[in-house]
Amino acid sequence: MESSPQLKTSRAGVFEPTARRVTIEDVARAAGVSRQTVSRATNDKGEIDPATRQRVLDVARSLGYRPNRFARAMVRQETVTLGLLLPNITNPFFPEVANGILESAAERGWHVVIQQTGATPEGEQVGLDLFAGQADAFVGYLEFDESVRRATEIGIPFALFGYEGSGSAAAAVNRVDIDLGSGLAAAIRHLVGLGHREIGILDAGRPAEPGGTVSPRGQIMLDLLREAGLAADPECLQRAANSVPGGERAVARLAEERPGVTAVLAYNDIVAVGAMRGLRALGRSVPDDCAVAGFDGLGLAELVEPALTTLYVDKRSLGAEAVRLVAAEFGPSDREPRVSVVRPELVVRASTAGTATVPD
Incomplete structure:
Protein backbone atom coordinates (compact mmCIF):
# COMPACT_ATOMS: atom_id res chain seq x y z
CA MET A 1 0.00 0.00 0.00
CA GLU A 2 1.23 3.49 -0.84
CA SER A 3 1.56 5.82 2.11
CA SER A 4 2.36 9.51 2.16
CA PRO A 5 6.05 10.25 2.92
CA GLN A 6 6.76 12.63 5.76
CA LEU A 7 7.85 16.16 4.95
CA LYS A 8 11.05 17.34 6.58
CA THR A 9 11.63 21.06 6.80
CA SER A 10 14.88 22.74 7.79
CA ARG A 11 16.70 25.98 7.27
CA ALA A 12 18.72 26.10 4.08
CA GLY A 13 22.08 24.96 5.39
CA VAL A 14 23.16 23.90 1.92
CA PHE A 15 23.31 27.41 0.57
CA GLU A 16 25.59 30.28 1.41
CA PRO A 17 23.64 33.44 0.57
CA THR A 18 25.90 36.12 -0.81
CA ALA A 19 23.48 38.94 -0.04
CA ARG A 20 20.29 39.17 1.95
CA ARG A 21 17.15 40.92 0.80
CA VAL A 22 16.99 44.66 1.47
CA THR A 23 14.47 45.29 4.25
CA ILE A 24 12.27 48.19 5.24
CA GLU A 25 14.55 48.67 8.25
CA ASP A 26 17.54 49.16 5.91
CA VAL A 27 15.71 51.91 4.04
CA ALA A 28 14.61 53.59 7.27
CA ARG A 29 18.19 53.62 8.57
CA ALA A 30 19.65 54.97 5.33
CA ALA A 31 16.98 57.68 5.01
CA GLY A 32 17.08 58.64 8.67
CA VAL A 33 13.36 58.07 9.17
CA SER A 34 11.14 55.60 10.99
CA ARG A 35 9.91 52.29 9.63
CA GLN A 36 6.37 53.71 9.57
CA THR A 37 7.53 56.63 7.40
CA VAL A 38 9.05 54.25 4.88
CA SER A 39 5.80 52.27 4.84
CA ARG A 40 3.76 55.44 4.23
CA ALA A 41 6.09 56.56 1.44
CA THR A 42 6.20 53.25 -0.43
CA ASN A 43 2.46 52.62 0.00
CA ASP A 44 1.57 56.14 -1.18
CA LYS A 45 -0.13 57.15 2.06
CA GLY A 46 -1.09 60.81 2.33
CA GLU A 47 0.16 61.44 5.87
CA ILE A 48 3.72 62.36 4.87
CA ASP A 49 5.56 65.43 3.61
CA PRO A 50 6.05 65.21 -0.20
CA ALA A 51 9.77 66.02 0.07
CA THR A 52 10.26 63.28 2.68
CA ARG A 53 8.36 60.83 0.54
CA GLN A 54 10.56 61.55 -2.46
CA ARG A 55 13.73 61.23 -0.37
CA VAL A 56 12.61 57.88 1.01
CA LEU A 57 11.68 56.62 -2.45
CA ASP A 58 15.06 57.68 -3.83
CA VAL A 59 16.86 55.83 -1.04
CA ALA A 60 14.67 52.76 -1.52
CA ARG A 61 15.41 52.76 -5.25
CA SER A 62 19.16 53.13 -4.72
CA LEU A 63 19.19 50.19 -2.28
CA GLY A 64 17.07 48.00 -4.55
CA TYR A 65 14.24 47.77 -2.00
CA ARG A 66 10.87 46.49 -3.16
CA PRO A 67 7.84 46.59 -0.86
CA ASN A 68 6.46 43.17 0.05
CA ARG A 69 3.16 43.28 -1.83
CA PHE A 70 2.28 39.87 -0.44
CA ALA A 71 2.65 40.98 3.17
CA ARG A 72 0.64 44.13 2.45
CA ALA A 73 -2.22 42.06 1.04
CA MET A 74 -2.14 39.83 4.12
CA VAL A 75 -2.21 42.79 6.50
CA ARG A 76 -5.10 44.44 4.68
CA GLN A 77 -6.90 41.09 4.45
CA GLU A 78 -7.11 41.44 0.69
CA THR A 79 -7.36 38.42 -1.60
CA VAL A 80 -3.90 37.09 -2.38
CA THR A 81 -3.19 36.08 -5.98
CA LEU A 82 -0.76 33.19 -6.22
CA GLY A 83 1.00 32.47 -9.51
CA LEU A 84 1.73 28.87 -10.53
CA LEU A 85 4.40 28.13 -13.14
CA LEU A 86 4.27 24.66 -14.74
CA PRO A 87 6.44 23.33 -17.60
CA ASN A 88 3.35 21.71 -19.14
CA ILE A 89 0.04 20.16 -18.16
CA THR A 90 0.28 17.05 -20.35
CA ASN A 91 2.63 15.16 -18.02
CA PRO A 92 0.31 13.77 -15.28
CA PHE A 93 2.90 14.62 -12.61
CA PHE A 94 2.30 18.36 -12.85
CA PRO A 95 -1.52 18.37 -12.51
CA GLU A 96 -1.16 16.23 -9.38
CA VAL A 97 1.26 18.79 -7.90
CA ALA A 98 -1.06 21.59 -9.00
CA ASN A 99 -3.93 19.90 -7.19
CA GLY A 100 -2.08 20.18 -3.89
CA ILE A 101 -1.33 23.84 -4.57
CA LEU A 102 -4.93 24.67 -5.50
CA GLU A 103 -6.30 22.92 -2.41
CA SER A 104 -3.84 24.63 -0.07
CA ALA A 105 -4.43 28.04 -1.68
CA ALA A 106 -8.21 27.61 -1.45
CA GLU A 107 -7.92 26.87 2.27
CA ARG A 108 -6.27 30.29 2.66
CA GLY A 109 -8.77 32.07 0.43
CA TRP A 110 -6.14 32.75 -2.24
CA HIS A 111 -6.70 32.92 -5.99
CA VAL A 112 -4.37 31.00 -8.32
CA VAL A 113 -3.21 32.05 -11.81
CA ILE A 114 -1.59 29.22 -13.82
CA GLN A 115 0.98 29.81 -16.55
CA GLN A 116 2.61 27.13 -18.73
CA THR A 117 6.27 27.75 -19.64
CA GLY A 118 7.11 24.93 -22.02
CA ALA A 119 10.36 24.57 -20.01
CA THR A 120 11.99 27.23 -22.21
CA PRO A 121 13.78 30.45 -21.15
CA GLU A 122 11.30 32.48 -23.21
CA GLY A 123 8.28 30.77 -21.65
CA GLU A 124 9.63 31.30 -18.15
CA GLN A 125 10.23 35.00 -18.83
CA VAL A 126 6.69 35.44 -20.13
CA GLY A 127 5.31 33.82 -16.98
CA LEU A 128 7.46 35.94 -14.68
CA ASP A 129 6.49 39.14 -16.48
CA LEU A 130 2.83 38.17 -16.07
CA PHE A 131 3.25 37.51 -12.36
CA ALA A 132 5.17 40.76 -11.82
CA GLY A 133 1.98 42.63 -12.59
CA GLN A 134 -0.74 40.24 -11.45
CA ALA A 135 0.52 38.04 -8.59
CA ASP A 136 1.44 38.65 -4.97
CA ALA A 137 3.58 35.50 -4.81
CA PHE A 138 4.26 32.44 -6.95
CA VAL A 139 5.35 28.80 -6.83
CA GLY A 140 6.43 26.40 -9.53
CA TYR A 141 9.25 25.29 -11.79
CA LEU A 142 12.13 27.37 -13.17
CA GLU A 143 14.93 25.56 -14.97
CA PHE A 144 17.20 28.44 -15.98
CA ASP A 145 19.44 30.55 -13.75
CA GLU A 146 18.52 33.72 -15.62
CA SER A 147 14.85 33.10 -14.86
CA VAL A 148 15.63 32.70 -11.15
CA ARG A 149 17.59 35.96 -11.16
CA ARG A 150 14.61 37.65 -12.81
CA ALA A 151 12.30 36.15 -10.18
CA THR A 152 14.36 37.63 -7.34
CA GLU A 153 14.31 41.03 -9.08
CA ILE A 154 10.51 41.06 -9.21
CA GLY A 155 10.51 41.24 -5.44
CA ILE A 156 7.56 38.96 -4.62
CA PRO A 157 7.87 35.79 -2.48
CA PHE A 158 8.28 32.52 -4.35
CA ALA A 159 9.15 28.86 -3.86
CA LEU A 160 10.50 26.47 -6.49
CA PHE A 161 10.36 22.73 -6.98
CA GLY A 162 13.66 20.91 -7.48
CA TYR A 163 15.68 23.89 -8.71
CA GLU A 164 19.21 22.64 -9.46
CA GLY A 165 20.99 25.94 -10.15
CA SER A 166 23.96 27.34 -8.30
CA GLY A 167 25.50 30.60 -7.11
CA SER A 168 23.79 33.67 -5.73
CA ALA A 169 20.54 32.99 -7.61
CA ALA A 170 20.09 29.63 -5.90
CA ALA A 171 21.05 31.07 -2.52
CA ALA A 172 17.91 33.23 -2.36
CA VAL A 173 15.44 30.48 -3.28
CA ASN A 174 12.83 28.76 -1.11
CA ARG A 175 12.72 25.20 -2.45
CA VAL A 176 10.81 21.96 -2.16
CA ASP A 177 13.11 19.11 -3.17
CA ILE A 178 12.68 15.37 -3.64
CA ASP A 179 15.28 13.24 -1.86
CA VAL A 313 6.21 10.89 -4.43
CA ASP A 314 3.29 12.45 -2.56
CA LYS A 315 2.66 15.15 -5.15
CA ARG A 316 -0.27 16.82 -3.40
CA SER A 317 1.85 17.27 -0.28
CA LEU A 318 4.66 18.56 -2.49
CA GLY A 319 2.37 21.32 -3.77
CA ALA A 320 0.94 22.12 -0.35
CA GLU A 321 4.44 22.46 1.11
CA ALA A 322 5.39 25.03 -1.53
CA VAL A 323 2.36 27.12 -0.55
CA ARG A 324 3.35 26.80 3.11
CA LEU A 325 6.85 28.10 2.36
CA VAL A 326 5.42 31.11 0.54
CA ALA A 327 2.91 31.79 3.32
CA ALA A 328 5.84 31.83 5.77
CA GLU A 329 7.13 34.90 3.92
CA PHE A 330 4.51 36.85 5.83
CA GLY A 331 6.95 37.29 8.68
CA PRO A 332 10.49 38.60 9.25
CA SER A 333 11.66 40.18 6.00
CA ASP A 334 15.28 39.13 6.47
CA ARG A 335 14.81 35.44 7.22
CA GLU A 336 16.91 32.96 5.29
CA PRO A 337 15.49 30.86 2.45
CA ARG A 338 14.22 27.44 3.45
CA VAL A 339 14.42 24.03 1.82
CA SER A 340 11.84 21.30 2.45
CA VAL A 341 12.63 17.73 1.44
CA VAL A 342 10.16 15.00 0.47
CA ARG A 343 11.34 11.40 0.66
CA PRO A 344 10.04 9.01 -2.06
Missing part, protein backbone atom coordinates in the same frame (compact mmCIF):
# COMPACT_ATOMS: atom_id res chain seq x y z
CA LEU A 180 16.59 11.59 -5.01
CA GLY A 181 19.48 9.82 -3.29
CA SER A 182 17.48 7.81 -0.77
CA GLY A 183 14.77 6.92 -3.29
CA LEU A 184 17.09 5.78 -6.06
CA ALA A 185 19.24 3.85 -3.57
CA ALA A 186 16.14 1.89 -2.52
CA ALA A 187 15.34 1.11 -6.16
CA ILE A 188 18.88 -0.08 -6.91
CA ARG A 189 18.93 -2.24 -3.76
CA HIS A 190 15.62 -3.74 -4.80
CA LEU A 191 16.88 -4.67 -8.27
CA VAL A 192 20.19 -6.01 -6.95
CA GLY A 193 18.28 -8.00 -4.32
CA LEU A 194 16.36 -9.69 -7.13
CA GLY A 195 19.66 -10.81 -8.65
CA HIS A 196 20.06 -8.21 -11.41
CA ARG A 197 23.66 -7.36 -12.28
CA GLU A 198 23.19 -5.68 -15.66
CA ILE A 199 21.07 -2.60 -14.99
CA GLY A 200 20.40 0.04 -17.64
CA ILE A 201 19.43 3.67 -17.03
CA LEU A 202 17.05 5.80 -19.09
CA ASP A 203 17.91 9.42 -18.29
CA ALA A 204 16.17 12.68 -19.25
CA GLY A 205 17.08 14.54 -22.42
CA ARG A 206 17.09 14.29 -26.19
CA PRO A 207 19.88 12.18 -27.71
CA ALA A 208 20.16 14.54 -30.68
CA GLU A 209 21.10 17.48 -28.47
CA PRO A 210 24.82 18.31 -28.92
CA GLY A 211 26.86 18.30 -25.74
CA GLY A 212 24.05 16.77 -23.73
CA THR A 213 24.94 16.07 -20.12
CA VAL A 214 23.73 13.53 -17.63
CA SER A 215 20.99 14.90 -15.37
CA PRO A 216 21.50 15.06 -11.59
CA ARG A 217 19.05 12.15 -11.29
CA GLY A 218 20.96 10.16 -13.91
CA GLN A 219 24.29 10.88 -12.23
CA ILE A 220 22.98 9.60 -8.91
CA MET A 221 21.87 6.39 -10.64
CA LEU A 222 25.34 5.90 -12.16
CA ASP A 223 27.06 6.56 -8.83
CA LEU A 224 24.80 4.06 -7.07
CA LEU A 225 25.55 1.39 -9.67
CA ARG A 226 29.27 1.93 -9.10
CA GLU A 227 28.81 1.73 -5.33
CA ALA A 228 27.03 -1.60 -5.83
CA GLY A 229 29.99 -2.87 -7.87
CA LEU A 230 28.01 -2.92 -11.13
CA ALA A 231 28.91 -1.63 -14.59
CA ALA A 232 28.27 2.09 -14.96
CA ASP A 233 29.93 2.85 -18.29
CA PRO A 234 28.40 5.29 -20.83
CA GLU A 235 26.70 2.50 -22.77
CA CYS A 236 24.46 1.58 -19.82
CA LEU A 237 22.82 5.04 -19.87
CA GLN A 238 20.60 6.27 -22.66
CA ARG A 239 18.92 9.67 -22.78
CA ALA A 240 15.18 9.71 -23.40
CA ALA A 241 12.76 12.44 -24.41
CA ASN A 242 10.18 12.87 -21.65
CA SER A 243 7.44 10.86 -23.36
CA VAL A 244 6.29 7.30 -23.95
CA PRO A 245 7.78 7.25 -27.49
CA GLY A 246 10.98 8.69 -26.00
CA GLY A 247 11.18 5.74 -23.62
CA GLU A 248 10.54 3.29 -26.48
CA ARG A 249 13.37 4.70 -28.57
CA ALA A 250 15.79 4.92 -25.65
CA VAL A 251 15.28 1.33 -24.53
CA ALA A 252 15.81 0.15 -28.12
CA ARG A 253 19.20 1.89 -28.17
CA LEU A 254 20.01 0.44 -24.75
CA ALA A 255 19.18 -3.09 -25.90
CA GLU A 256 21.45 -2.61 -28.92
CA GLU A 257 24.36 -1.24 -26.86
CA ARG A 258 23.93 -3.56 -23.88
CA PRO A 259 22.02 -6.70 -24.97
CA GLY A 260 22.71 -8.37 -21.61
CA VAL A 261 20.68 -5.81 -19.61
CA THR A 262 18.10 -7.54 -17.37
CA ALA A 263 16.67 -4.47 -15.58
CA VAL A 264 15.95 -0.85 -16.49
CA LEU A 265 15.58 2.11 -14.12
CA ALA A 266 13.88 5.04 -15.83
CA TYR A 267 13.99 8.77 -15.10
CA ASN A 268 10.23 8.83 -14.52
CA ASP A 269 7.10 6.73 -14.95
CA ILE A 270 6.26 8.12 -18.41
CA VAL A 271 9.64 7.01 -19.77
CA ALA A 272 9.33 3.68 -17.91
CA VAL A 273 5.98 2.92 -19.59
CA GLY A 274 7.64 3.68 -22.93
CA ALA A 275 10.46 1.30 -22.02
CA MET A 276 7.98 -1.51 -21.35
CA ARG A 277 6.34 -0.93 -24.73
CA GLY A 278 9.72 -0.79 -26.43
CA LEU A 279 10.87 -4.05 -24.82
CA ARG A 280 7.69 -5.82 -25.93
CA ALA A 281 8.29 -4.55 -29.48
CA LEU A 282 11.73 -6.15 -29.30
CA GLY A 283 10.17 -9.45 -28.25
CA ARG A 284 11.36 -9.17 -24.65
CA SER A 285 8.93 -9.91 -21.85
CA VAL A 286 8.52 -7.64 -18.82
CA PRO A 287 9.50 -8.73 -16.23
CA ASP A 288 10.70 -12.21 -17.27
CA ASP A 289 13.37 -10.97 -19.70
CA CYS A 290 13.85 -7.46 -18.34
CA ALA A 291 12.51 -5.75 -15.20
CA VAL A 292 11.45 -2.08 -15.38
CA ALA A 293 11.11 0.52 -12.61
CA GLY A 294 10.13 4.19 -12.76
CA PHE A 295 10.00 7.29 -10.60
CA ASP A 296 7.12 9.62 -9.52
CA GLY A 297 4.33 7.24 -8.52
CA LEU A 298 1.82 8.38 -11.13
CA GLY A 299 -1.67 6.90 -11.14
CA LEU A 300 -1.03 5.30 -14.52
CA ALA A 301 1.68 3.10 -12.96
CA GLU A 302 -1.09 0.90 -11.50
CA LEU A 303 -3.03 0.78 -14.78
CA VAL A 304 -0.39 -0.51 -17.19
CA GLU A 305 0.27 -4.23 -17.64
CA PRO A 306 2.32 -5.37 -15.84
CA ALA A 307 1.81 -2.79 -13.08
CA LEU A 308 4.88 -0.60 -12.75
CA THR A 309 7.28 -0.62 -9.81
CA THR A 310 7.94 3.01 -8.99
CA LEU A 311 9.31 5.49 -6.47
CA TYR A 312 6.16 7.15 -5.18
CA GLU A 345 8.75 5.55 -1.16
CA LEU A 346 9.53 2.43 -3.20
CA VAL A 347 6.31 0.73 -4.31
CA VAL A 348 7.04 -2.75 -5.69
CA ARG A 349 4.73 -4.09 -8.38
CA ALA A 350 4.78 -6.78 -11.07
CA SER A 351 7.15 -5.05 -13.50
CA THR A 352 10.15 -6.09 -11.40
CA ALA A 353 9.01 -9.68 -10.88
CA GLY A 354 9.12 -10.01 -7.16
CA THR A 355 8.63 -8.46 -3.78
CA ALA A 356 12.21 -8.60 -2.54
CA THR A 357 12.70 -6.95 0.81
CA VAL A 358 14.69 -3.74 0.47
CA PRO A 359 17.35 -3.67 3.23
CA ASP A 360 17.58 -0.62 5.47
